[in-house]
Amino acid sequence: MKEILILTHFKLLKILLLERYQQKLQSVQQDVKRELEVAINRFRMYADKSRASPPAFKPGDMVWLSSKKIKSTRHTKKLSERCLGPIPILKKFSTHSYHLKLPSQWKYIHPVFQISLLKPVKTSTIPNRHKQPPPPIIIQEEEE
Secondary structure, eight states: OHHHHHHHHHHHHHHHHHHHHHHHHHHHHHHHHHHHHHHHHHHHHHHHHSOOOOOOOOTTOEEEEEOTTSOOSSSOGGGSOSEEEEEEEEEEEETTEEEEOOOGGGTTSOSEEEGGGEEEOOOOOSTTOSOOOOOOOEETTEEO
C-alpha cells in the first residue's frame, strides 16, 4: 500500500512539474511574440521612411511604359527606347497592376503591367511649349 502511495505521489509531482513547465513555455512564447511585434514595427517604421506611395492612375490616364521587359528588334539595347508610349490605361486590376491599351502591332505582349514599369505622362504648364507641326508645303497646287 505504501508503494502505491509513493508511486501516485511521484506521478502527481511529475504532473505538477509538467504543468509548470507548460506554463513557463507559454509565457516565454508570449514574450517572444510581443518582442517580435515590437521589432517588426520598428523595422517597418524605418523602411517606410524611404518608401514613396505609388502613383494612383485612373482609367484613361496616359502613361509611359518602361521597355525593360519588352524585347526590341534593334541590335543593341543601348539604342532602343527606354520608355514606350504614351499609352492609355484601360483598367486597374489591383493597387500594383494595370491593364493598358496596347497598339495592335504589340498583340503578342500581355497588356497587364506592374506599376513599377509605368510612369505618368507629365504635361507642360507653360503655354505654347509644344510646337505644332509645320503646315504642308504646297507645290504646284498639291500637298507634299
